[in-house]
Amino acid sequence: MPTVGVKRDLLFNALGRTYTDEEFDELCFEFGLELDEITSEKEIISREQGDSKASGASDVILYKIDVPANRYDLLCLEGLVRGLQVFKNKLEAPRYTRVSPTTGEVQRLIITKETAAVRPHAVAAVLRNITFTKERYDSFIELQEKLHQNICRKRSLVAIGTHDLDTISGPFTYTARPPGDISFKPLNQTKEYTATQLMSLYKTDSHLRHYLHIIEDKPVYPIIYDSNGVVLSMPPIINGDHSKISLTTKNVFIECTATDLTKAKTVLDVMVTMFSQYCSRPFTVEEAEVVYPDGKTCIYPELAYRKEKLSGEFINRKVGISEPTEKIAQLLTRMCLLSQPTGAGDEIEVEIPPTRPDVIHACDIMEDAAVAYGFNNIIRTTPRTYTVANQFPINKLTELLRQDLAAAGFTEALNFALCSQEDIADKLCKKISDTRAVHISNPKTAEFQVARTTLLPGLLKTVAANRKMPLPLKLFEISDVVLKDESKDVGARNSRRFCAVYYNKSPGFEVIHGLLDRTMQLLEVKPAREQGYHIQAADDSTFFPGRCAEIFVHGKSVGRLGVLHPDVIGRFELSMPCSALEMDIEPFLGHTAETLLTHDVPMRETIKHIPPRQGHSQQPLPGPPASTKTVFGDLKTPEGLKALNDFLVDKSYVEGFVASQADVAVFDAVPSTPPQTLQHLRRWYNHIKSFQTDRARLPTTKTQFVLLNACPSSDHASDEDIDLFGSEDEAESAEMARIKEQRLAEYAAKKSKKPALIAKSSILLDVKPWDDETDMSKLEQCVRSVRMDGLLWGQSKLLPVGYGIKKLQIACVVEDDKVGTDVLEEAITAFEEHVQSVDVAAFNKI
């Protein structure tokens, strides 16, 4: 946020009254400014350089005011005063006009084609018969500096040059030349330098050296000459000394050179609107003509006033107030947006002046109305948005685990996600190339070279920083590490880890091992080789040889534990033995019936917002599938594909352990090659595709996966191509709205003729037998024998319940209108000799 320093008395003088500091602070707050500091030059110098340097400095009171970054019109005293006076209804916003020179002779700036290579744009204007005083002059210079620092992005986008027009004569030429060919006397120097010399001269200049890089390595440097070959400036570095302005300057030529033309125009508009106040005809600016290399000419400054029409209702609705149209127009006028009701309903015409380039949308106008109304006068209301809260599952698990790990005697640490390469590699006796770490390109210090790939170094550093604490130190952290992962859109992903260390006079492997056992107990994983967890000796250079084990859960490795290698202990400046444990906790996420949120976005849009381009159907599909509706949902929709993808996460085939007709049927239902994001589906799809020639020979299947009763929807897609957001300008929108309405009407008519889409649900049932002697295959047969209209049985499996009893988990798809879960349960529990109970394990709308 830019800060503008103004002299308090000068400010009050211009505002026409004095304020106490509190009153002025209040006024700023209301207007969206912040009175950051009340100080003086003397105070600033004494703070920065000591009291001795400060003696003799001015002790005039300065207000340092923070200005919003998009309000370039408030970056100087003139603009601040104007804005506040209009806001307080003490002044009408001036009207800025561009005038032709009285002499009839327009100043011209001719751009040559050489500038294209370095800084192609330029705009210019003239302030005629201006009267400077010391304060005005200072403010003029200061505004240029503020603009350079902010909108001009440190002169890289725009650079401003101001010149005493009476010392130079037009037309002016803006060209670019090799540095060796440029020679002039720069501002405040006594002799001429070549551009090359200047660049080395300014290398040590505390101010100018920051701008050198903008053109330094360019073959040619931008330069502006007058008709006599006098150098006006070498943008964006320095002006010529010849044309420098002074307190006695009467006529000012302003040029802005730029790489961004829009910004150049804005900067020029701000400069001239602020300081034309001091011209003999206030708020008039003399135009200048810019000639482009192609001969085209443009007149600057633009000083464009733009008109927008909006409704009072729009503002009332967005802000949450109910003001009459007149009142709203008055509110906007107080924000320098001259407004009046047009008389057509509650329509308001708003004029956006050239000083307000920040107003680019109706919402900006709405905000100004709210500011003028007073944010704190708006009544605070409660939205009626009804929602059900869900926790993010991995965070939920983390929260629960943290509590119990603290209860297990370990203390939580919180370390940085960024660290040095050394921390995650050398210090752990690992190679950086083996870490899968993401690397930062612009770290300010070595502490931020990479994102951590392990939590261990952070914990060891915490131990090192707390060596004076009584032993043993038992620490843990559950947090994210970052790993490179090609399957993600950004090429990396987070992984939630749990890490713990035990630091004492003896290694305490049994303590860390005990913590693992406790953690597994908390996570409901039993110690067992197959369906549980076990640890097994492993080699890892971070650990002491023979003192490291890998943790396996359900046969998959999830992490390691062991006694740290003495080299590792030494490299973290520790002296005692230490044991550690680190493991992934994402594999322990349970299943939930809630809709899961992920930050993966669909890369292909399901709702088209743009009319389909011609030649849309470039890739003819190998014949339309018989149906895209399956037990997984409609495979034409991303939800359906996602469901199928999820199903295939841990399965190779749709049914059983070999490819079958079930795979073929589902394959045919997938309309096109699945996107990369659905990697499991994609893998399966490619695999089934390879059976193409002998697909007929694949074994038949027991279960039907593709739903034949799905409604054909050949012209469905085109219905969705309604252009909701096509309108881009005011004139067209009415027409577009009419078309939109017409289309909507057509759509509704078409829809009413079509059979209604059948609402379906996929249900997972748990069927429990009486005892371990119940014949489960007979039970399944009984269940499958239940037949109803709109009911389709899917996959089933047996899951152990305990004491040798197994339950049958069976999926089915039902049409909501025809089959209810209660009816279904009733029908199944009717098989009394086999079935003890039936529960709905999961219920999802397709």
Added chain:
Amino acid sequence: MLNVFAIYTFNTRGQCDLSFHTVSGRATSFPFSVKPRIPIMADAGSVEALLQLVEKADGGVDSLDVASRIGVDHQVIVGAVKSLQSLGDVISAEQRSSKHWELTEEGTELAEQGSHEARVFSSIPPEGLPQSELMKLSFGKIGFSKAMSNKWIRVDKSHEGGPRIFTSVESIQDQVREKLLLVQRGAALEEKDKNELKKRKLLAEVTVKSYWITRGSSFSTTLTKQETELTAEMIATGSWKDRKFKPYNFEAMGVAPDCGHLHPLMKVRTQFRQIFLEMGFSEMPTNNFIESSFWNFDSLFQPQQHPARDQHDTFFLSDPALAHDFPQDYLERVKRVHSEGGYGSQGYKYDWKMEEAQKNILRTHTTAVSARMLYKLAQQEKFTPVKYFSIDRVFRNETLDATHLAEFHQIEGVVADYGLTLGDLMGVLHQFFTKLGITKLRFKPAYNPYTEPSMEVFSYHEGLKKWVEVGNSGVFRPEMLLPMGLPEDVSVIAWGLSLERPTMIKYGINNIRELVGHKVNLQMVYDSPICRLDS
């Protein structure tokens, strides 16, 4: 559990050494199995004798007196007094101190054998003694000079065979010895004599501490032994009914329980999560620190030349440097709204570059995830209102100091629904901050590239007596929402604040590095109270 024992029973009334529990407040500070020191108990015989003497003497007795009467060392009586004191009000003892003069070791020797000079005098036979012989005697040197100055002896230096000493008076009176004997008998001396003898290191003044012992309120000559702790056996036999128990010292601190601790910042995070869940907000999946500039900036209508996208403010990645997958249609719409405008906007009118959007960074705010969530919401067949929140890490390439880190936690809340107003945003903020115990709120117009209107939230700080900024908020711009495909009359309100600042205020921490990161002060973690934000 020996420690508990020590604290409550042996350190009675603060008379014994309290170093046990005052030095170290916690059980874990006994790693080397220190055994508690048990004070020497006075032997029973002297306790009994003492009690009998106290019973007889009406006005009380002096411990020194008791010692000499019983014939034991005074320290034994002191021990008996202390052990009786620990039993309650059996006796009352008042400490006294008296000063008196005593002979030093040398003084005692002199009192027995006479002064050095007297011994010199008496050791000289009438025929005299060679000086060298005299000097060989232990008292020779000192006695010789004293006797000379008393003119008791004379030296004949010209005597053949070296100097020879003869007595010069008939008899002497050994005054020094007499004075010393007087002192030994307890008689008083003149000040002048005392000082002279003190100078000769024959006398010394000693302070004697003793107790004036009188009967206490529960005086008895027969003592019942006091129990230190209730035991299982006493409960079983019921013997506890007949026993007396030593009083506890309730001034001492207890032993800290052996437990782990949660980090204070995480405790505060838990509370903020709780507040959001209470308000019906669902948690966003913010477990993606690496983000493309596209989602972090472009999708939020933050122009590509915005200073926040500078190398000085944002961490860029060198590997993986670029993101490779974007929703192409949406990307086109974002490009257009930046460079040309649309959706009722003028746009920023600059040359939008794909290369800039592809650059991978460490996300600078969690709003990048909000953007993904809102885009996904727009992809739903039918819009449904949502309330989202997240609390997670964000990264800024900042210069570090006591209040700034390169990574911190951002708290963010988002509500999307039809027709939300600025008043609704203020209302939601009011509810949110009320749950934090902050009720006085006011709003300042502010600027943010992706919200319009934007408001800074200020709360009145009772301690500082001024308004302080507590968060930022706003309504997302249509240029951000409409390209995503959200319906035109849907408004999205949002706010954010940092987790660290409220935590530092809550736990009174001035340097952020003591709170977050490995330089954390673990003692602070151990000692931090539970987090109740509203009290």
